[in-house]
Amino acid sequence: MADTIVDLLRKHYDDQHGVANIRPVVDKLLASSQDPFGEVMAAFRAEPQWRLPILEAMRVLASTGHCTAAGAEDLIDATQLVAFEFGIDEYFKSVNALVASPRAAPALTSFISRLLSAERNEFSRRLAFYVLGILLERREEVPLDAVRDSLTAAADRETSYQLREQFQELLARIRRRHLPGS
Amino acid sequence: MAFRDSQLGRFGELCTAHFGAHGDPDTRAAHALASNGISNPPRPTLQAVLGSKLLAEDADPIWQLWQGHFSTILDPYQSVGGSTLAGECPRPWPPQPAGFCMHELTPPLRYFSMRSFVSRLKINNVIYRADGTPGVDSSVQPLWNYVLTRRGEILVGAEDFGWIKHTSIAGGQSVWAAGQVGIENGQLRMVDLQSGHYVLAGAAQITPGSTLAVELIRFTQRVFQGYFNSFSLPNLHPSFACVWA
Numbered sequence: 001m002a003d004t005i006v007d008l009l010r011k012h013y014d015d016q017h018g019v020a021n022i023r024p025v026v027d028k029l030l031a032s033s034q035d036p037f038g039e040v041m042a043a044f045r046a047e048p049q050w051r052l053p054i055l056e057a058m059r060v061l062a063s064t065g066h067c068t069a070a071g072a073e074d075l076i077d078a079t080q081l082v083a084f085e086f087g088i089d090e091y092f093k094s095v096n097a098l099v100a101s102p103r104a105a106p107a108l109t110s111f112i113s114r115l116l117s118a119e120r121n122e123f124s125r126r127l128a129f130y131v132l133g134i135l136l137e138r139r140e141e142v143p144l145d146a147v148r149d150s151l152t153a154a155a156d157r158e159t160s161y162q163l164r165e166q167f168q169e170l171l172a173r174i175r176r177r178h179l180p181g182s
Numbered sequence: 183m184a185f186r187d188s189q190l191g192r193f194g195e196l197c198t199a200h201f202g203a204h205g206d207p208d209t210r211a212a213h214a215l216a217s218n219g220i221s222n223p224p225r226p227t228l229q230a231v232l233g234s235k236l237l238a239e240d241a242d243p244i245w246q247l248w249q250g251h252f253s254t255i256l257d258p259y260q261s262v263g264g265s266t267l268a269g270e271c272p273r274p275w276p277p278q279p280a281g282f283c284m285h286e287l288t289p290p291l292r293y294f295s296m297r298s299f300v301s302r303l304k305i306n307n308v309i310y311r312a313d314g315t316p317g318v319d320s321s322v323q324p325l326w327n328y329v330l331t332r333r334g335e336i337l338v339g340a341e342d343f344g345w346i347k348h349t350s351i352a353g354g355q356s357v358w359a360a361g362q363v364g365i366e367n368g369q370l371r372m373v374d375l376q377s378g379h380y381v382l383a384g385a386a387q388i389t390p391g392s393t394l395a396v397e398l399i400r401f402t403q404r405v406f407q408g409y410f411n412s413f414s415l416p417n418l419h420p421s422f423a424c425v426w427a
Contacts, residue, residue: 014323017291018343022321052344060321065312086344087273089378093320096376096427100311126389130382133391134427138313166392173391 005029005043009053020053026060037061037071044078055082055090059097062104072098072107088123095131105139109147116150125154129167136173144174248412252334255408256358259401263394266332266356269349270384285347285379286354290339292324293351299326299338300370300415308366317427318364318374326363327351328373329380330402336409338363348377359402361424369419373406375399375426390426399424 008028012021029036040061044054058075061067067075075094083090095111098104108131115128132151135142144151148171155167256264271283278284294302307326309319324340329352331337339351348360360377363370375381375398381388388395403424410418 017324017340018345019323019325019341021323023319026321056321060309060319063309063311063317087271087378088383089272092376092378092382092427096317099427100313100315100317102313123383129389133389133395136391137426138315160387162387162394163389166387166389166394169392170389 005040005054005057006047006050009050022053022056022060026057029057029061030066037067041071041074041078051078051082052086055079055094059094062094063097063100065101065103067098067101067104069104069107072104073110075104076107076111088127091127092130095127095134099131099134099138102139102141105135106142108135108139109142109144112147113150116147116154122159125158126163128154129163129170132170132174133166136170140177144177148174244413248409249334251408251412252405255401255404256334259397262397264358264397264401266358267360267380268356268385269352269354269379270386271349272378272383283349283354283379285345286349286352288345288350290346290350291342293337293339296328296336296338296409297413297415300410300417303365303368303370303417305365306367308364308371315425316364316372316423317425318362318372318376320362320376326365327377328361328363329357329377330359330405331355331357334358334405334409336406347379349379359398359405361402366419369417370406370410370422371419372422373402373424375402375424395426399426 005025008025009020009022012024013019014021026036029039033039037058040054040057044051044058047054055075055078058067058078062072062075075098079090079094095108098108112128112131115124115131118124128151132144132147135144151167151174152171155164155171158164158167269283269286270281271285274280275282275284305322305324307319307322308316311317324342326338327341327346327348328336328338329348331352332355337351339346341347348357352360357380359375360380361373361375362377364372364374375395380386381398388398403422406422406424407418409415
């Protein structure tokens, strides 16, 4: 199937502007496959030179509910590979896609844990709070107890006053969720 | 002129060395481009260069009105801590020093003022996600990015070659807001704040869910609504909204 996905990407590639129109590829997969996300994931592994558009296809499928929590872990791993080459904004795109799906969003709490347990730099910490903020905004039902303590400790390590204030604001929202009657 | 804050303005600065000093970088750039400018191969006229993108606004009385209206939206935003966003490239450019951004040196292939862009709302790129919320579908091409310049102009450019980013449109200048444009049935349905260079990574330091993020969303939505209203642009969707993502 990897060949077919790449064939479709080639077919929808606009060489005048250097972009592949991915939506028709996703639509075709949705119409023909029992497991579109699994097929796209397989293509991602098989076709390194097409990783960027294939990751975008994974995001569309995730945001429209075609990705399980296990698939969400794969998407995050795939994002890590692409971000290394194309920049850290790839993480934000994947988080935004996952949070839109009640099925996939719970995987984001384990992503927060991963980011904070291997907090190599300030970006890991700030990304963890990005994920927290977007979960609080969009997926109130996702439990955050497991990451609350590590987030609290991470907020204390933040060197930017502006960000530390915002992190405290988000942590206060988690605490309010645990108050009786809330 | 609007491109004072943009890539054309940057080009104008470069033109100074070749075409002499002129007070306005946009005019310098236009002189270099236009057939009746200093350089004169077969090219469009000066007015055509500026007019084709609806950027000759200093002579436009509606632009003056919009400037006044923009201030009334901007002032309360600044009073709650809102400020311009400085660009910061989300990827390194070894061996260039930290802070270097190749994207901001690259002019966009397709770019317009929003007033000109509204006649080009041809694609449908709003996706309804699993939780029922609308979002900009970045798998649909062209992916149209916008920046809100310091003067209150909204510039739109296509993310061609995956290389033309928000800083390409703004020529690396700081902006008030930046993100992607969502179009539905010929109307502007939504905008978001997904800009790696200006909002998400680095200098902006705004976390979604924080008060500052909420204020930025509100401010951006009000600017778009005010802009469409001031210029009597017809195709703003009745449910138009700015969202974080």
